[in-house]
Amino acid sequence: MVFSVDNSRNMLKELKEEALKRNLKNIYPLNSSLDNLTLFDESLDAVFINMALHHIKDAKKAINEMYRVLKKSGKLVISDVTEHNGEWAREEMFDEWLGFSNDTIYAWLKEAKFTDINIENTDLRCKGYSSKGEYTETGIFIAAATK
Numbered sequence: 090m091v092f093s094v095d096n097s098r099n100m101l102k103e104l105k106e107e108a109l110k111r112n113l114k115n116i117y118p119l120n121s122s123l124d125n126l127t128l129f130d131e132s133l134d135a136v137f138i139n140m141a142l143h144h145i146k147d148a149k150k151a152i153n154e155m156y157r158v159l160k161k162s163g164k165l166v167i168s169d170v171t172e173h174n175g176e177w178a179r180e181e182m183f184d185e186w187l188g189f190s191n192d193t194i195y196a197w198l199k200e201a202k203f204t205d206i207n208i209e210n211t212d213l214r215c216k217g218y219s220s221k222g223e224y225t226e227t228g229i230f231i232a233a234a235t236k
Contacts, residue, residue, distance in 0.1 A: 175225030
């Protein structure tokens with residue numbers, strides 16, 4: 090069973106339609122925010138979040154929520170962007186954060202009581218262009234941890 094969390098009903102509708110096209114019957118769209126998950130405590134075996142944390146106002150609280158919903162020994166994987174200076178992304182891309190440092194993610198995971206924390210910077214790059222021609226290129230990290 091896979092819960093797909095998003096606070097956009099349109100994105101969840103798109104997911105549902107695509108899952109039906111592919112005959113995937115184990116995906117359950119869930120309208121929720123990452124910093125206030127509408128899931129029971131200790132209800133999930135794993136949480137994977139891809140390129141979403143930088144859109145969450147209280148990203149630290151979101152990490153605490155992920156810990157809350159994971160079962161004991163549950164796994165967390167986060168992929169997101171490293172710190173950058175593309176201020177334009179706050180307005181045009183609805184970014185709350187201009188990426189994250191490894192130290193910040195590590196500290197938040199540790200504070201939430203995650204263990205076996207591993208953060209790696211990938212060779213992947215994320216490029217963005219503003220409507221005014223501004224350009225930002227940043228790295229992508231992957232963080233993994235265990236409850």
